[in-house]
Amino acid sequence: MHAWPASEVPALPGQGRDLRIHDTATGGLVTLDPGPVARIYVCGITPYDATHLGHAATYNAFDLVQRVWLDTKRQVHYVQNVTDVDDPLLERAERDSVDWVALAEQETALFREDMTALRMLPPRHYIGAVEAIPGIVPLVERLREAGAAYELEGDIYFSVESDPHFGQVSHLDAAAMRLLSAERGGDPDRPGKKTPLDPMLWMAARPGEPSWDGGSLGRGRPGWHIECVAIALDHLGMGFDVQGGGSDLAFPHHEMGASHAQVLTGEFPMAKAYVHAGMVALHGEKMSKSKGNLVFVSQLRRDGVDPAAIRLALLAHHYRADWEYTDDVLRDAVARLDRWRAAVSRPDGPSADALVEEIRDALADDLDAPTALAAVDRWAAAQEEHGGTDTAAPGVVSRAVDALMGVAL
Structure with a gap:
């Protein structure tokens, strides 16, 4: 599966700071010190509907992580999955009387378009669950052989009791x-399980549903958590730097995935930091496909909203904060974009050297984008009020805002 095209990241003078970020597993800030290549896995979409602002906020957070690392002159090995077969996708396809494969391809294509428009840096590997099945089956077989998995009416479950570190995410x-x-997709009340929390690794084929040859597992399809584990281990290995996603993935998805990987490899932890973005609400409730209270990125774009303004609306909120979308949020972002573009359109301005360092400091401190925005606001206000004599400053600001925050001025 292919990702989307990468926008150019301007090179800035000097060098960025090492990232200090909140780790859900430890409950505090940790300073990440990757090697020459920083490794990050971010859980992707289940493509049964278009990209909403909650998705965009999550991917914006981890785009900032990449940009901070790139500014330290590291390479970034970024991996993202697409859960292109799962119950919600199959249910939506049946509801709308469409082919589930066509629905997944259509919505994945729209997601790529939205990510391109928002200037989100693409993953090096963009892997669908279906294409990962050949790598998933052997992992489930290994877990079963190790006594960490068991069969129940043809389905294969993981025993959470097999991981002494279960619960530490x-x-x-x-x-x-x-x-x-x-x-969130589990079946704790199913009779016959060893413990209610045990998650499914392999679902035996159901009538009328897609299935694949699972070798000794029989025909079926993979569970949600083992999908990401197989992709992450294949492309990143254990002990990668950041496991990312929305805060609703901390449990069960990241907890279960960590346990799968730790039992498979005998190593701990799966990731050095578990980083989670807050939820975006509309009309008092979390944006959710099941609730239908969504603001779609594609619809905003069709309505003529500049993607840079959408991105500024996301950046105005700290990535870990839960926040509510309103029309005022977007209006403020559009006004900010207009002010910034007016400021950098002049032939000279106040020196921007200190501003670049302020942005770097803010983003390296747990991705504090609101503080970075405020710093640019102050420079733009000084430009409007007093101007300046530094002919390089407008270009420096424009490149810094693009390189570090993904906003093209």
């Missing part, structure tokens, strides 16, 4: 885990 109690498991 989310740090939730058993009651909270069981509740979230039921809400």
